[in-house]
Amino acid sequence: MARGNTRQRIQDVALELFGEQGYEKTSLREIAEHLDVTKAALYYHFKTKEDILNSLFESVSQPIDKLIEWGQGQPRSLETKQEILRRYADALAAAAPLFRFMQENQGTMRELRPGEHFKHRMISLVDLLRDPDAEMPDQVRCFTALMAMHAGMFALKDIEGDPDDKRSAILEVAIELVTQAHTGH
Incomplete structure (x- = not known):
């Protein structure tokens, strides 16, 4: 082989x-x-096991790094923020087992290098979604949009329904949160 x-x-x-x-x-x-x-x-x-885990994260890190790089070169418009969420939803779907592992092994992830790198990527994504001078509730909405995508994927795995419908619903909620934060309503 x-x-x-x-x-x-x-x-x-x-x-x-x-x-x-x-x-x-x-x-x-x-x-x-x-x-x-x-x-x-x-x-x-x-x-080592950590070598295996590092290799798993390399495969998911590249699309997220490209997304961050793309987002940094775009205007801070609502359309850009919505597109960031769409692309991130695709990355989550493509690496669903790895993200489920992360959700179920949060303590371990905090202690390992891939967890630290992933945390920095999440901070970069939140920074692309939030306006630095936004009111605190709007900044929380942007952070919550990303966390809702993670938690939704994990929480809905055991609920009956079409996986595409679930992903669409999760994305819809995330977009609503970011839209509300962007428009201030």
Whole structure:
């Protein structure tokens, strides 16, 4: 099997186990067993669990970094802010298992490097959505819009309904919050 395919399989199995058991309770040995490979074969690709986690976050970080870069070059209009939310919703959907892992392992995420990097990305996104001189309730609305997207994705996973409808509803609420903050109403 090609090296890239093996790395991807390791990432997929690790993320699945991290989600089921938690990051702390998952060992490299268990990951290797689920893949039916030796621990040495796993070490060839990743030396630690954190190396696996870092590689998972690299894949989701690139689209978010591009979104931040794009947003920084745009006017601070309502249309730009709404487009930032749409693009962020797409990034969330594309990396849903990783974001669920983050939601369920918040304590672990605070202690690891990817968590710190992700926190800085969230601050950058909030800065693109909020006006620096806005009243505090409007600044909170912008922060809450992003958090609603995260929490909504996590909370609605067990509620019946079409996944696309759920994502649309979450995005609609986030856009309403940012629109209210932008217009002051």
